[in-house]
Amino acid sequence: MRVPKLAVWKFASCDGCQLSLLDLEDEFLSLADRVNIAYFLEASKAVIKGPYHISLVEGSITTEDDIKRIKAIRKASKYLVAIGACATSGGIQALRNFSNIKEFISIVYARPEYIKTLDHSTPISDHVNVDLELQGCPVSKYQLLEVISSFLNNKKPNIHSYSVCMECKRKGNVCILVSNNIPCLGPVTNAGCNAICPSYNRGCYSCFGPHESPNIKSLSNKFRDIGMDDSSIIRSFRMFNSYSKSFRVIDNERA
Amino acid sequence: MNEHKSRTFKVDYLARVEGEGAMYLKISDNEVKDVKLKIYEPPRFFEAFLRGRRFSEAPDITARICGICPIAYQMSSIHAMENAAKISIKGMIRELRRLIYCGEWVESHALHVFMLHLPDFLGYNNAIELAKAHPTIVKDGLFIKKVGNEIVSLLGGREVHPINARVGGFYKVPKEEELRSIIDKIEAARDKCIDAIRWLTKLEYYEFERDYEFIGLRNEDEYPFNEGRIVSNKGLNILVREFEDNIIEEHVEYSNALHARLKDRGAYFVGPMARYNLNFDRLPQYVKSIAREIGLEYCKNPFKSILVRSIEILYAFTEALRIIEHYKMPDEPYVDFVVRDARGYGCTEAPRGILYHRYDINEDGIINEARIIPPTSQNQKIIEEDLYHFVKKHIELPDNKLIWRCEQAIRNYDPCISCATHFLNAKIERE
Numbered sequence: 001m002r003v004p005k006l007a008v009w010k011f012a013s014c015d016g017c018q019l020s021l022l023d024l025e026d027e028f029l030s031l032a033d034r035v036n037i038a039y040f041l042e043a044s045k046a047v048i049k050g051p052y053h054i055s056l057v058e059g060s061i062t063t064e065d066d067i068k069r070i071k072a073i074r075k076a077s078k079y080l081v082a083i084g085a086c087a088t089s090g091g092i093q094a095l096r097n098f099s100n101i102k103e104f105i106s107i108v109y110a111r112p113e114y115i116k117t118l119d120h121s122t123p124i125s126d127h128v129n130v131d132l133e134l135q136g137c138p139v140s141k142y143q144l145l146e147v148i149s150s151f152l153n154n155k156k157p158n159i160h161s162y163s164v165c166m167e168c169k170r171k172g173n174v175c176i177l178v179s180n181n182i183p184c185l186g187p188v189t190n191a192g193c194n195a196i197c198p199s200y201n202r203g204c205y206s207c208f209g210p211h212e213s214p215n216i217k218s219l220s221n222k223f224r225d226i227g228m229d230d231s232s233i234i235r236s237f238r239m240f241n242s243y244s245k246s247f248r249v250i251d252n253e254r255a
Numbered sequence: 256m257n258e259h260k261s262r263t264f265k266v267d268y269l270a271r272v273e274g275e276g277a278m279y280l281k282i283s284d285n286e287v288k289d290v291k292l293k294i295y296e297p298p299r300f301f302e303a304f305l306r307g308r309r310f311s312e313a314p315d316i317t318a319r320i321c322g323i324c325p326i327a328y329q330m331s332s333i334h335a336m337e338n339a340a341k342i343s344i345k346g347m348i349r350e351l352r353r354l355i356y357c358g359e360w361v362e363s364h365a366l367h368v369f370m371l372h373l374p375d376f377l378g379y380n381n382a383i384e385l386a387k388a389h390p391t392i393v394k395d396g397l398f399i400k401k402v403g404n405e406i407v408s409l410l411g412g413r414e415v416h417p418i419n420a421r422v423g424g425f426y427k428v429p430k431e432e433e434l435r436s437i438i439d440k441i442e443a444a445r446d447k448c449i450d451a452i453r454w455l456t457k458l459e460y461y462e463f464e465r466d467y468e469f470i471g472l473r474n475e476d477e478y479p480f481n482e483g484r485i486v487s488n489k490g491l492n493i494l495v496r497e498f499e500d501n502i503i504e505e506h507v508e509y510s511n512a513l514h515a516r517l518k519d520r521g522a523y524f525v526g527p528m529a530r531y532n533l534n535f536d537r538l539p540q541y542v543k544s545i546a547r548e549i550g551l552e553y554c555k556n557p558f559k560s561i562l563v564r565s566i567e568i569l570y571a572f573t574e575a576l577r578i579i580e581h582y583k584m585p586d587e588p589y590v591d592f593v594v595r596d597a598r599g600y601g602c603t604e605a606p607r608g609i610l611y612h613r614y615d616i617n618e619d620g621i622i623n624e625a626r627i628i629p630p631t632s633q634n635q636k637i638i639e640e641d642l643y644h645f646v647k648k649h650i651e652l653p654d655n656k657l658i659w660r661c662e663q664a665i666r667n668y669d670p671c672i673s674c675a676t677h678f679l680n681a682k683i684e685r686e
Contacts, residue, residue, distance in 0.1 A: 010275065012297045015671075016322020016415040022366060023414050025401035029393070032383040043370065044381030045662075062297045092319045095304040104303035109513070110506040117297055138322060138415040196412040200419050201588075202426040205315065207416065235308065240319065 004053035004152065007039035009073055011059025011066050012093055012121060017084035018042055018058050020141040027145060034152055050076030054151050056144075057130075060086040060093060060121045067127055074128035081147055082124040085137035085240045089209055092137075094121040094243035121243065134159065137207035137240040140192050160191050161212045164204050168195035176203060181226040183236060188214035188246070209241035216246060276670070278661060279509075280642065285650050290642045292635055292665065294512040305625040310336050310594045310616050311422050317612070317627065321671055322415050323366065326359040326407065327605030329420045330481055331612040331627075336422045338495075339599025339616055340592050347585040348424045349481075354434075354578045355410040355420065356480045356603075357571040361403025361444075362414065363606035364527070364564040364571075367669045368455075369396025372561050375663040376458045392454055395447040399568060402444035405437060406575060424589030434579045441579075445572040449545060452565045456549045461660070463645060464555040467637065468520060469529035472604050478537045478570060479530065481603045486533060487523065495602040498611050504628065515633040522636035525608025526668060527563045528554050539577075542570045557641060557667035564669075593620050605630055607669055631670045638668055 008018050022028060022043060038048035055077035061067060074080060085091050096104055101119040105112045124130050134143055143159055150157035160166075164186035168175070176198050177184040184203035186195065190211040197204045216237070223233045237247045275296040281289040301320055308316060313332040318325035330352060337344060344352075369392065370382040379385040386393035404414040410429065411417020419425050470491060474483030486492045493501055504513040517523050532553055538546070546552060546566050554563055596618045602611045608630030615624040645664050649657060 012299055014319050014322040014325075016319075016325070019322045019366075019415060022370060023362075023400075023404060025397040025404070028397065029383065029386055032386075037381070037383065044383070045374075046380035046384075062299075066297070092301075092304070092316065093299040096300060099304070104300040105298075107303040107306070108298065108300055111508070114506060114508050115298060115511070137319065138413075141414075193413070197418050197426075200412050200427040202418065202421075232309075235312070239312075239316070 003036045005038040006035040007052040007055045009057045012062040013059030013086045016138040052077050054079045057082050060090045062121045070127050079131050081132045082130045083134045083139050087124045088133045088135050089123050089241040090121040090243035092240050097243050135209045163211050164189045164195050167191045168198050173198050207240050209244045210246035214246050287646050290639045292638050294510045298511050302625045305622050308622050310620050318416050324605045325416050327610050330603045331601040331610045333422050335599040335601030335612040339594045339597035350578045353480050357575040358403050358406030360571045360606050364568050365400035368564050399444050402440050428588040448569045461558045467524040469532050470523045471530040471533045478534050479604050496600040512632045514635050524637045525630050525633045528560050531563045560667050634668050
């Protein structure tokens, strides 16, 4: 078999998800033997033309030019994977979607006329067909490796869609929400991090975003029972995955 | 105009930098007419959406400005909040903060030294090609990087966007034996680091020195991470809260990153070289002796910043071992308090240089205003000046070589464009 060509693309993001590839210190060089890293600007000057067998896309769409670029990338890619909270839900920068962008620009920049940006930060799937979404802020580097090696071995990647609670129970953690009244988004959040926050005595803040069928209402009620006010409840969903389909419905006034 | 005197170059995407940027150079009649480092990474408006968030959310939110140096953002915001509350965290919590920062310096510097910068010196496109010709240095570099990441993960829960730091301390502190479990690995990585420093010293370096104003933190008796006065080699000596009185940010049309300059003197230099030159006397004897062995007591050549970063890796391992060896698990992982109706300032030494945060907090503990000035926006002007002087000196080089060397000159600063707009694409126009 010909060596498959891998490309890594970036839109609005912190670079943390593509960095996860370079953080695979034990596996990176063997991975580079199995795939041809054809486009990965953060790691290499060499650029090989498409089409690409597998494209990893990091970041959210925030400019007109981004929209043109993602469409060109889709055309050039056989298998396209959106990686991370920005690419799968619009990321932290999607907080603009709930505010006035003009005001945002004037807060940060002295010359607003120099800034070109869209009023919404949107996930890749809003613009092109995505073959797989890998959630997380950042993605788990082992899940990323699983996605690439599954592609190389022509199998379905083993990525679970249950909640963080499953991982937390498996680790034998005592539930911090039930026993310590610490607000925890674990029940509505997709697994993949191995329940790190509860393991460090803090509530999950849903950096992996919602799982398939989260019961937001029920969790909000629980938060209210333990004394959180509406604005705190809304803020807890308005973090790194605020514009995911499940979380964006929480309105400005009441959770 | 004579065609032989006029050349046009374009390099639109700079590689091996964090984020998206471009370089533009205009050469006319063999004179440099214009140099621009363009940052076109789209803005993400952190300072805007921080308004209305609770003070305690700033560390996790600002960490997302940069996936390479999240600890820096966490530490600057945490110290700003503690400054607003007029508290100062001492003892083992303070030591653990230094330790997690050691981990971040190692992983960030090692990424740059071995995977992003080193390929330039030997003419390779990337670390993978380099690894085929020089497997030992790349494998050692990856091992060093990995141990840095392990320090971050052990204390922070994971490498990228760790979850354990909070205003007041940590959510959970490690037991003594948990920290001691990585001593052997740190010692092995430190020894590989010394081999790497000696190997890197034999590289060919461009002669390129300028009279820079270096700015960094300095405190009483240690190499700086989280606190100190902001000082320079040209007389600046101010408190963190005086930062904005002395340094101003400007918005230029071609860049989505604001340009910072000293009110009185213009461009200045932050990052490992600045920190090192200002604080060499604060390094432990052992690290100084290795630095003297390779003749690097003071460095004015940014092409040699790869050596400075390597010495800082050695320092970070040495400091990590010191902290772990005398660590005693504190009784409480954090000090609990609420920030109300106050302004707070924080400035810490991110891997790429000083990172300044200021917050105004209202009586409910909600952020009214936030200001964040990352190291790369402070270095933009000095990078442009370096390019100007470098091109002037090497104008006879063929285009492809000149472009590559200019890209290398930019990479000398390990620019993080994700931070500054929070990229690189090089373009030379010869007329």
